[in-house]
Amino acid sequence: MLGGQAVVRCGPGLLLAAGAISLAACGVSGEGDWSSVRDRVRPGATPGEATVRRVVTLGRSVRGRPISAVEVGNPSAAQRVLVVGCVHGDEPAGAPVAEALAAGPGPARADLWVVPVLNPDGMAARTRGNARGVDLNRNFPAGWRPLDALGSVEYSGPGPLSEPESRSAVDLIRRIRPTVGIWFHQNMAVVDDSEGPRDVEQRFARDVGLPLRALTDYPGSITGWENTLVPGSAFVVELPDGALSARSVRRYADAVRHIADP
Template sequence: MTLRLGAALTALATVGALTTATSTSAYATAPSTPTAATARATAARPAVVEKMVIGHSVRHRPILAYHLGQQGPGIPTVVIVSTMHGNERQIQQIPKALRDGRRIRGVDLWVVPVMNPDGLAADTRQDARGVDLNRNFPTHWVHTTGHYGSGPRAASEPETRAMMSFLLKVRPDRLISFHQPLHGVDLDSRRPSFSRKVSRALHLPVSHVKCGGVCGGTMTQWFEAHLPGSAITVEYGAHPASHTLRVQAPKALLRLFGGHR
């Protein structure tokens, strides 16, 4: 990772309106820097190098990112995001298992277990304003309403802006966005070979994941339009086994990226 998160994150300005189709700096938010409370929290979890509030939801709930593993030459930077849709609550077990285990080596890993804390609290797909966050990113965005409503404008939601700001600073080599209730690893990526590797590691089929409604404004589309890494969507089914999410998948992901405990 070329840029370390820390005090530099606070220098990002709070967002304004989109100025061009490729302008992302206008959306930047200011994630919080670590505090004494953060230090105490990370001390309770040996794998956590750094805990950070990267932004807040519509209802002012914190969006937390946990830095795990180590940095170094040849070590990949990976970001794992889950529960972008609040009613997809089981899938957060994967990043939480990575966070709560022993110290990790061999991979520079960030996990965001809950991107949509308001939706999680309300058990809804959308955020507190009824917006589907995975239709709200400013790449291929179109205005839609209803269950998959994209919001009044691109990146209108604080959760979206927080994630954009975070990813622009971390600049991961790989981004995995975990979802439910479909089943499979999406092939629509800059590097389909990466999708196939994840498919084999997690014992999931590869497929072209079908979006509900208009399939634009997704996080992976935005990431691959603005950053050089690869981003994929992984769908884990409606009722995945807890052992799969808490044990098998975390171990498989560490092996895939050269990490170990």
């Protein structure tokens, strides 16, 4: 059980709420269908409290796996926080952090959106790229250019947003316009302070015990594109190598909650 819900195992080491991955069974299909799969208001909630838990499908991967997002917290809040657990399929350690946030209590003063896995095909295959071998973190419009060739680990695809996973992320970001976006990667064990909200990056790094370092903003990166839409909103957290302990998962999830609901 996860947060009082049934869970299923989806790929190596990944647990997702059943409602978040069994979307086809709920009548949700196709790319970009924002039908609410589960929309719950907490009994006794008053205005300003965390009231909503909603699961939507953003789209489907190349191989048809659903890409799901969970909204928890206060949908009317000015603070909108986006957390994406896994972009590269061979960097899965952020997914349990995202799952903990999705299953836990929602923030009272923020609208929290969680995408446990943006690249489910890559996670299932344990590959950096998606099922077509595209590095999703080189496939976004900001500064996109052809990188490497098919078969290389940083292949940027035939054009910007050529991949359904990338288009799902763009659709979500355009809809919610996050004031803070946290994108988990591995395995450098640093918090990137090259382009996001400096005060938030500093607080997050302090809370989780990672150093701050300015990382390279690669052509076609997700955070680079998000920061063109909402300047100064998005940053990368490079987790350590390997799986996080349960204690570490809690620490990272708590650090996100501290940002969302200080």
